[in-house]
Structures are given as structure tokens and as C-alpha cells.
Amino acid sequence: MVMFKVAPVETTPFDGQKPGTSGLRKKVKVFKQPNYLENFVQSTFNALGADKVRGATLVVSGDGRYYSKDAIQIIIKMAAANAVRRIWVGQNGLLSTPAVSAVIRERVGHDGSKATGAFILTASHNPGGPHEDFGIKYNMENGGPAPEAITDKIFENTKTIKEYLIAEGLPDVDISTIGLTSFAGPEGQFDVDVFDSASDYVKLMKSIFDFQSIQKLLTSPKFTFCYDALHGVAGAYAKRIFVEELGAKESSLLNCVPKEDFGGGHPDPNLTYAKELVARMGLGKTKSEQEPPEFGAAADGDADRNMILGKRFFVTPSDSVAIIAANAVQAIPYFSGGLKGVARSMPTSAALDVVAKHLNLKFFEVPTGWKFFGNLMDAGMCSVCGEESFGTGSDHIREKDGIWAVLAWLSILAYKNKDNLGEEKLVTVEDIVHQHWATYGRHYYTRYDYENVDSGGAKELMAHLVKLQSSLDEVNKIIKGTRSDISNVVNADEFEYKDPVDGSISKHQGIRYLFEDGSRLVFRLSGTGSEGATIRLYIEQYEKDPSKTGRDSQEALAPL
Ligand code: VG1
Ligand code: CO
Numbered sequence: 001m002v003m004f005k006v007a008p009v010e011t012t013p014f015d016g017q018k019p020g021t022s023g024l025r026k027k028v029k030v031f032k033q034p035n036y037l038e039n040f041v042q043s044t045f046n047a048l049g050a051d052k053v054r055g056a057t058l059v060v061s062g063d064g065r066y067y068s069k070d071a072i073q074i075i076i077k078m079a080a081a082n083a084v085r086r087i088w089v090g091q092n093g094l095l096s097t098p099a100v101s102a103v104i105r106e107r108v109g110h111d112g113s114k115a116t117g118a119f120i121l122t123a124s125h126n127p128g129g130p131h132e133d134f135g136i137k138y139n140m141e142n143g144g145p146a147p148e149a150i151t152d153k154i155f156e157n158t159k160t161i162k163e164y165l166i167a168e169g170l171p172d173v174d175i176s177t178i179g180l181t182s183f184a185g186p187e188g189q190f191d192v193d194v195f196d197s198a199s200d201y202v203k204l205m206k207s208i209f210d211f212q213s214i215q216k217l218l219t220s221p222k223f224t225f226c227y228d229a230l231h232g233v234a235g236a237y238a239k240r241i242f243v244e245e246l247g248a249k250e251s252s253l254l255n256c257v258p259k260e261d262f263g264g265g266h267p268d269p270n271l272t273y274a275k276e277l278v279a280r281m282g283l284g285k286t287k288s289e290q291e292p293p294e295f296g297a298a299a300d301g302d303a304d305r306n307m308i309l310g311k312r313f314f315v316t317p318s319d320s321v322a323i324i325a326a327n328a329v330q331a332i333p334y335f336s337g338g339l340k341g342v343a344r345s346m347p348t349s350a351a352l353d354v355v356a357k358h359l360n361l362k363f364f365e366v367p368t369g370w371k372f373f374g375n376l377m378d379a380g381m382c383s384v385c386g387e388e389s390f391g392t393g394s395d396h397i398r399e400k401d402g403i404w405a406v407l408a409w410l411s412i413l414a415y416k417n418k419d420n421l422g423e424e425k426l427v428t429v430e431d432i433v434h435q436h437w438a439t440y441g442r443h444y445y446t447r448y449d450y451e452n453v454d455s456g457g458a459k460e461l462m463a464h465l466v467k468l469q470s471s472l473d474e475v476n477k478i479i480k481g482t483r484s485d486i487s488n489v490v491n492a493d494e495f496e497y498k499d500p501v502d503g504s505i506s507k508h509q510g511i512r513y514l515f516e517d518g519s520r521l522v523f524r525l526s527g528t529g530s531e532g533a534t535i536r537l538y539i540e541q542y543e544k545d546p547s548k549t550g551r552d553s554q555e556a557l558a559p560l
Helices: 036-048 068-081 097-106 148-160 199-208 211-218 235-245 275-280 317-331 351-358 371-378 402-416 429-440 455-468 472-482
Strands: 005-010 024-027 057-062 086-090 117-121 133-139 163-168 179-185 188-195 225-228 295-299 306-310 313-315 342-345 363-366 384-387 391-394 442-453 489-494 511-515 520-525 533-543
Touching (some): 068 117, 068 133, 068 163, 068 179, 086 097, 097 199, 097 402, 133 148, 199 402, 225 235, 275 306, 295 402, 306 429, 317 384, 317 429, 317 442, 342 351, 351 363, 363 371, 371 384, 455 511, 455 520, 455 533, 472 489
Parallel strands (some): 086 188, 342 363
Antiparallel strands (some): 384 391, 442 533
């Protein structure tokens, strides 16, 4: 057995190592500075405390973006030096964010060990490559992102760090081959266990959904399907699940080979960046010659996001979570006993609220970022939740889950078409959405992102928007001067959240202008960018009249 020693290395703090909405995200060249990653990792170990680190089993993997392999080797050596007992690595360093959450919660090692945390290496939907983004975040023993109490502590530690620990004499571990390697350190044995990236996750999905009925749909000649992984880590799961387990054709997979630079693209599953899929689904600017598939979906780099499309039809994420919640009990075996409650992030449209009211379900509105859902789920208060930013999930894990969302939609389609795969016309994605609007009304919704603007200017703009809130008369005068056909602002505030489980308070979570007719304008600064600032503007308007739910949303929202 190879022996290693523990070497303390002197270091000095870096500015700006504050974890954002979902971990620390910076340009690769920033992460590559000597000690930059090391400082953050040691600050995390120190924030967790020795009792959570010494002897622990931790997962390290990510979406496979550029610099991941180097980072994994560094974290392995630092974990060894900090007396971690074993590190689990997905083969080739690949694990989707939802798969990491599943591995923490479900996987049992050869020796009966269980993981209590994970470093996830991803910058999610941000581009990858030597000149693009890298990211790292820590997830806890429940499989969810570290809460603010921990991320604040990590940040404090990064400001005062003086040394970190790293193993000397520990060689790079081959992470391309499944198997266990053991080393001997001053405090005993240290193992690195490289395992199959997909099997735990596939097993979990099979315990949630009725794979047989989805397979019947996917292999029916009437149904056509397309999945775009945008060269992110979802590709490693898509082939296993959609093709090998569910019988979809290999040709239904687009960009399903994970790449370090996502093929040069922006791995963000929306109408702007998932160009190839959008064109295939008949939503592109130029008319496609082939008949588009019935169903299409895409994922982001780390496979926690999803975009759901029907033939020439886009499902907004806010509608998607509402529709999944409305149909879950009938269509998905995991929920057959009923939903414990539902939740959405504040800027997400109120489509889910209407379903909750209708079905008499507990309902929660939380700040942006998945970490806020975890407490509710751990307390048994929430089963299904979602964000407008293409994130949907449930309490099967503590992260949003891109492939889960696709399986949920396929389950709903399979359920609606269960007696219908013969001759009749298929119930389509568009039919399901229209039926939903007819029952619950429609929330017209759109989001504008003003990316990479000057940080100082963005802060000033936000401060101005807060200041304006002190006089609604003034606000309404400004609005009426621009558009007389808009209802009055009756309420304006900054969203503040008190966690109903632990009582913690999160302030300044978005600036809201609420109109008399239920419309909303929300402004937020993004917490996931790596440079400058991004201002997000969310626009929403509710329409209950079934004769008016079929409008084009850009047109319906134009006055707002
Ligand atoms: C964005 C989204 C937010 C999401 C977060 C992480 O954050 O708005 O809803 O939870 O990204 O998603 P922000 O602060 O930039 O608005 V991911 O797929 O990066 O893990
Ligand atoms: Co993501």
C-alpha cells in the first residue's frame, strides 16, 4: 500500500470566494491560480468541523467540464490529509448534480459505508473550457446544497485562511477505471472508490416511475422523442435510461457525448441556447422539412435543469411544475399516496399556487436557489417543487433533477394515452397544457436577462428600485405616464423569507412590484454569474378567462 504524509502549506486569502446561488463560480483561469481551489476546499473542511470530516466518506465528481480532472486529484489529496476515510468518484469524474444527491442518499459502499457529503464540480449552465467557467459547491448529508449558515462560514474562513493540508506522496488516482485503491496515511487507511456514474441513479428512477408504461409509449410508432444533453453530463444517463432501459431509438439522442467544453456551446436548456433541439421541434425561425417529434427535452451541463417541448410547442418551467403536481398522483407511482405539499421559488409564476389551492395542498414560496426546498422536504412538508429557471424536482433527492422531469412528463403522456396508442389521435404535450389552462387559468410569463452589465451600475439600479417602493403614488404616476392600460401597483417590497422549519431568515431576495390584477414585476441580481452582474426581470400576468388563454405570451405581456 502506498504511504503518504500530511503536509501543511502556507497560503494567503483570495478576495471574492463567496459562494453564490449555487456554489463558487469563476473563470477557469481564476481557479487555476496556485492555492485558489485549495483555499476554498480547506475553508469548507474547516467550516464543516473535524467531526464531520475525519473518518468521513465524501463524494467528489461533477459535470466533466474543463479542469474537473485536475480539481478531483487536488481534492482527493486534501481529503486524505484532512483524515477523510474514503472518497467516492464517479467514473471519469462524471456525476450529474442529481446523481450526486442520489449517491449521498442511496449508495452503500462495499464495506457498508455511506457518504455524508460531496464536492460537486460544476458551473451548471455556464460554458466550459480553458477560457470559460469552473465551479465548486458542497452538498450535505441530506444530499442537498449546503445551507447559508455553512456557506457564510466557508466565506468567512476564506478571508482568514493561513494554511491548508495536502497529502505528500499520494499519487494521482486513475479515475477512468472502476475499482478501489487504498493508501496508508498517518491516521490509517484512505480509500478512493471509483464507481459507475449511472447505476445508483438508474435504480432510483426505476423505483419512482413505471418504466413499463413509459416504454410502451416510447416504443409506440405513434410517439416520437428527442433528447438533447447539450454535451453535458446528462448524456451519460440519457443513453442508459432512454435507450437501454426504455427502448427509445439511439437517433433520439442529440449531443449526448459529455465534453469538457460542451462542444463550444452554452449548456443552458432554453429557447436561446438549445438551438438544435428547438429547430428539430419545429420552433426555430426556419421551418423544418421533417415532421417534428411529439416530445423533446434538454438538460444543462450538470443535468439538474430541464426544458420540455412538444411539437412546435414550448412549456414554460412554471407551467411544467404545476402540471406535474396536478397529475403526479395518477401518473407517477412514487406519488400514489398523495403529495405532502408543493413549493416554488418566488419569481416562479403562480401557476403552482392555483393547483395547490384546487387540490388543497400545503404550499410554500421560497427564495431562488434549490437549498431552500431541502428543509421543507426533510420535514416532510413538500413533495414537488420547481423554479422558473428550468428547474423541477421532488423529494426523491435534494437537488432539482433534469432527467426526473423528463420521466415525469413521459409518465403523464403515458397515463393520458394509456388506452390511446392504437388508432386514435395522441394526447399531445400541447393538449395537456391547454387542458391545464382551461382548468386553472394561464399565467403568462417571461424573463429578461441583462447579462454581464457593470456591477456598480446594477447595484445602483436595484437601490433605485427599492427607493421607489416608498411611494406607490409616484410609481403609479411613472407607469401611467408610460402605459395607461396597466393596472395599479398595490404593493411593493423586497422578498424576505422565514424558513418555517428552522426559523432562519433570508433578506433581500428580490424586488417585487405587485399589481391590482395579480400581475407582477420582479427584479433580481443573479448569483451564479462569474463576471460583472446580471439583472433578471420577471414578468407575469394571470388570465382566468378560458377564451383568452391562447394568446402569444410576448403579445399578452407587451403592456407590462
Ligand atoms: C439561477 C436561477 C436559479 C437557480 C440557479 C442555479 O440563479 O435563477 O433559479 O437555482 O441559477 O441553477 P441566479 O442567482 O443566477 O438567478 V444551476 O442549474 O446553476 O445549479
Ligand atoms: Co445546473
